[in-house]
Amino acid sequence: MDIAFLENAELAGLKANWETISADQQALIASLVAEGQSNLFSNWDDAGTNDDAKAAFVDSLVKINGNYPGGLIGYIHNARKLLAESKTGANPFEGLSPEQPDKVDLTTFTADFEKYEAIGAQKFDKVGVVLVAGGLGERLGYNGIKVDIAVEVLEETTYLKHYADNLLAMQARSESKRPVPFIIMVSQDTGPKTIQSLENNNYFGLQKDKVHILQQELVPAIADNDGALALKDTYELILKPHGHGDIHMLLHTSGVAAKLAGEGIEYFMFIQDTNGPSFNTLPAAVGVSVEKDYDFNSLAIRRKAGEAVGGLARLVGGGKEFTLNVEYNQLDPLLRATINPEGDVADETGFSPFPGNCNTLVIKTASYVKILEASQGIIAEFVNPKYTDETKTAFKKPTRLETMMQDLPKLFGESEKVGVTIFDRMWSFSPNKNNVADAAAKVASGGPADASATAENDFYAAGRARLEAAGMTVTTADEIKILGVPFTAGPKVILRPSFAMTLDEGRGKVSGGSISGESTLIIDGSDISLDQVELSGTSALVVKACEGAKVTVKGKFENEGFVLVELSEAERAPESDVEEYIKIRGYRFENKGAAVFEFNEPGEYTVEA
Numbered sequence: 001m002d003i004a005f006l007e008n009a010e011l012a013g014l015k016a017n018w019e020t021i022s023a024d025q026q027a028l029i030a031s032l033v034a035e036g037q038s039n040l041f042s043n044w045d046d047a048g049t050n051d052d053a054k055a056a057f058v059d060s061l062v063k064i065n066g067n068y069p070g071g072l073i074g075y076i077h078n079a080r081k082l083l084a085e086s087k088t089g090a091n092p093f094e095g096l097s098p099e100q101p102d103k104v105d106l107t108t109f110t111a112d113f114e115k116y117e118a119i120g121a122q123k124f125d126k127v128g129v130v131l132v133a134g135g136l137g138e139r140l141g142y143n144g145i146k147v148d149i150a151v152e153v154l155e156e157t158t159y160l161k162h163y164a165d166n167l168l169a170m171q172a173r174s175e176s177k178r179p180v181p182f183i184i185m186v187s188q189d190t191g192p193k194t195i196q197s198l199e200n201n202n203y204f205g206l207q208k209d210k211v212h213i214l215q216q217e218l219v220p221a222i223a224d225n226d227g228a229l230a231l232k233d234t235y236e237l238i239l240k241p242h243g244h245g246d247i248h249m250l251l252h253t254s255g256v257a258a259k260l261a262g263e264g265i266e267y268f269m270f271i272q273d274t275n276g277p278s279f280n281t282l283p284a285a286v287g288v289s290v291e292k293d294y295d296f297n298s299l300a301i302r303r304k305a306g307e308a309v310g311g312l313a314r315l316v317g318g319g320k321e322f323t324l325n326v327e328y329n330q331l332d333p334l335l336r337a338t339i340n341p342e343g344d345v346a347d348e349t350g351f352s353p354f355p356g357n358c359n360t361l362v363i364k365t366a367s368y369v370k371i372l373e374a375s376q377g378i379i380a381e382f383v384n385p386k387y388t389d390e391t392k393t394a395f396k397k398p399t400r401l402e403t404m405m406q407d408l409p410k411l412f413g414e415s416e417k418v419g420v421t422i423f424d425r426m427w428s429f430s431p432n433k434n435n436v437a438d439a440a441a442k443v444a445s446g447g448p449a450d451a452s453a454t455a456e457n458d459f460y461a462a463g464r465a466r467l468e469a470a471g472m473t474v475t476t477a478d479e480i481k482i483l484g485v486p487f488t489a490g491p492k493v494i495l496r497p498s499f500a501m502t503l504d505e506g507r508g509k510v511s512g513g514s515i516s517g518e519s520t521l522i523i524d525g526s527d528i529s530l531d532q533v534e535l536s537g538t539s540a541l542v543v544k545a546c547e548g549a550k551v552t553v554k555g556k557f558e559n560e561g562f563v564l565v566e567l568s569e570a571e572r573a574p575e576s577d578v579e580e581y582i583k584i585r586g587y588r589f590e591n592k593g594a595a596v597f598e599f600n601e602p603g604e605y606t607v608e609a
């Protein structure tokens, strides 16, 4: 190794310590210096001072070098290229014009919807579910991990339990009874608490070896257009999250994608940490992927013009075409420059012509594994530095390369087929992202709240929709506002995945009946049927049955049920001992006498009011 660089006066400290550094580490340092990173080593103390900090620093460089495909040098090269493009203001969609993507509209429960559900349900043991849960959740500001938040507070089911329940229900419905693989991407911030939550709850009944935890690593921050890595202090890099696109790299480097493909998993469904409705869409979305032979199926909603979700478009030009998510801040300029001088506006349907990306993805594993091998799973990184002025020569603060999981199709060739499946918003996309004050402000300006209360609201609304599709008469209570966020107080319907995963299954178990007002119905069990059940006012009925318990429920149930109580200011205050997941929605439910029936022994039972 040529170590002439150590003669540089600025590197005198490094030279003084050189012999204490292993040969591999020396090689890495030499390569970094050769890449113009001597700033990382220019202020080193003499041997004997801060030696532990030096060792830890070099260890961290080695670790980061190993985590990133292409190593630190690859990262610096990628950064320089992207920063140069950012500086010249290169239009990422130059020469491309947006058109409608190939899409299937499942916004209503039509015969087609059920056809796709039936196809997808046949594949329950061929699907792996990938949860990206490494995000900090800064907008929500919750003091724990987001997957530990309750999606509903009648029974306080956490997101993680809700997802696990769905995987178990898929397994129970498949012929092979094979456990559904569950891949969870965590980060340094979310990893320990996610594992703790799984351990504390015995993996929510999942088989531990079918749960794959992949930890994404932070990447170094970049100080300038030359790709100089930024230091927090002499012996510590500034590190930042690399975005949810890391899931592709991790599924590749861990070998998990290839392994599961080899075991017969045909599709991965990618979901986010707090999107409760994801599993409502799974059967039909997988069905669409199968029927249309999509390699990549983006689930979408009807997007309001100007809404802060990406628009899905087919971009055509120069003999090429790609179907991609165009981030909302790029959509308006793209439309103005191409097909519509008014930009991101609604068409005659009242919505943007481009479906809104829910970031729930169904990807065919065979094509996925091929793409991962070719790309090492590094997908379309981007950089978004905040410059100090229009010369774009300096940044306000260090930046970093980022990736988004929905950008995978940027790596696709002509043979990969990308499509979009559009669902009703309540049924498919109701994330819990915003704290209540920000949510109220969004509602006031006409946007969706995407908060705890609206996520819970949509959870019940999906239950109501299932009952209605099964033939029950459903009358919804008026909408109220709690702390400026809309909430429909009832009927609150929870049909656990054990009860029904498709509309058809629900129809087979519900016969007539009616539900209205602020009443509550909670059903958990695979062999429960509802025969002319009636609930109104605040009445509540809870029926739970273990495997092998066949329960028929009949008649009109009347009781005081669950009553919604808005939290007082004192209860919402930081020092109150009300659970944080209750505080962040501003209400709780009080059980004033719900009718509860639980069957823990196999047998045949009838419950009559």
Ligand code: UTP
Binding pocket: 132, 133, 134, 135, 136, 137, 138, 139, 140, 185, 187, 216, 241, 242, 243, 244, 271, 272, 273, 274, 433
């Ligand atoms: P979001 O942008 O909604 O979540 O990411 P966030 O980053 O947690 O929230 P803010 O922006 O700080 O408020 C969408 C999904 O991607 C995951 C999140 O956990 C969420 O499920 N994500 C995000 C990761 O897994 N890793 C990341 O580096 C970023």
